[in-house]
Amino acid sequence: MDWERLNLDPRIINAVKKACVRSAKDILSLSSPGLQRLTHLSRSDVHVLRTAVAAEHRRCRPVTALELSLGEWSSLQPGHRLSLACPVLDELLRGGLPLNGITELAGESATGKTQFGLQLCLSVQYPQDYGGLGSGAVYICTEDSFPIKRLRHLITRQSRLRPHVPPALIRSLRFSDSIYIEHAADVEALQACVSQRVPMLLERGLVRLVVVDSVAALFRTEFQADEAIERARHLLAFSGILHRLSNTYGAPVLCINQVSDVVDGPNPGRCDYGMVGSKVLPALGLAWANEVLVRLMLRREEACLRSGGQTSATRSLEVVFAPHLPRSSCLCGVWDEGVKGLPREGLETQPQCPT
Structure with a gap:
């Protein structure tokens, strides 16, 4: 890894090179105490080093649970x-x-x-x-x-x-x-x-x-x-x-x-x-x-849906669990052109589908 491109104190970079650490994987896989023993850096210096390496390699910024929920x-x-x-x-x-x-x-x-x-x-x-x-x-x-x-x-x-x-x-x-x-x-x-x-x-x-x-x-x-x-x-x-x-x-x-x-x-x-x-x-x-x-x-329901001159058996698609979604559901049908969901309001239904 090219340590020079990281925004680090030259003292930290020299300590990493002297310890023969060659990749970001070595930095991120070792514990903080392990890096301290290997590089002879202080605890705060090791924290700065690990933060810089992680920021260089992560694809996107950290995300909180609240951001996921919203x-x-x-x-x-x-x-x-x-x-x-x-x-x-x-x-x-x-x-x-x-x-x-x-x-x-x-x-x-x-x-x-x-x-x-x-x-x-x-x-x-x-x-x-x-x-x-x-x-x-x-x-x-x-x-x-x-x-x-x-x-x-x-x-x-x-x-x-x-x-x-x-x-x-x-x-x-x-x-x-x-x-x-x-x-x-x-x-x-x-x-x-x-x-x-x-x-x-x-x-x-x-x-x-x-x-x-x-x-x-x-x-x-x-x-x-x-x-x-x-x-x-x-x-x-x-x-x-x-x-x-x-x-x-x-x-x-x-x-x-x-x-x-x-x-x-x-x-x-x-x-x-x-x-x-x-x-x-x-x-x-x-x-x-x-x-x-x-x-x-x-789940296939008893009633049928009518939309655009077509008839389809009513299906209910439900989100059972997901880390970013509430438990919710919608009605949908399998039509000639594919699967489409329909809002519950204004639906035309009939008790049974024609055979």
Whole structure:
């Protein structure tokens, strides 16, 4: 490291060089007493040294919990998140998916979880000015085959989903060429995929989004009830890789998850890890919940929505927990052009969807 570029007293720089400290990692990884013994500097000098090195290498200024809560940190604004291509959904998530950490989307079958994954694979390819990241996506399938027909249909409807984006920009994006599809048949194949092939795509700048559909399928089927410890070990290794990739490359990770039935406890209407009033919880238990930054849940309601001449089953998307979001929800539907949220006021509903 070039110590001369730091705004430090020459006496401190000479002490660091004399101690043969060559990198910022050596400064930040050692304790303050350890640096004092190594460099023979005073406690205050070591504090000045560590502060200067940290300021040189951190990507952004420190942020307080209050700033996170109020949404005042610049990197949490819409331009620094991955948009869901819908103003209502983006408002619920304060701009979209965070670029660092795992976002989980859980729900029962046929709630529309895969639709969200497909929509994000298209949204990530837009420039940052339009809520994207200007790169592709990798979609890892562990259950069903990849829904290529639905993806192609969504591509043809992008101008309807995004009417404010210039048509020339939409036509210039080669959506299909920027989505890399992986199939994992077992946990070993899944681990190899995220530890070997996905890092290559991220390092080359070919992708900035990782979607796993679904995270529970393999971990549920390959481990028996008496193998909970072994399952947790593999699950934590898998989530550790995802966290490392997300934090290293600033790539959001969306993990689609299944649900499990729960037995009513003393407070059946309250559930800190799932939707309020729901009798299901995201699968894989607390071991997985502790690895998730943002937990979202989808629920299919009885009534239907009508909008623009189309009818869709009503879905409720709820923020279960997140470090920067309150617990809240919105209604949404899966339409011909994609997933869109709708304000609760002024909705036209009907008791049942037509068959």
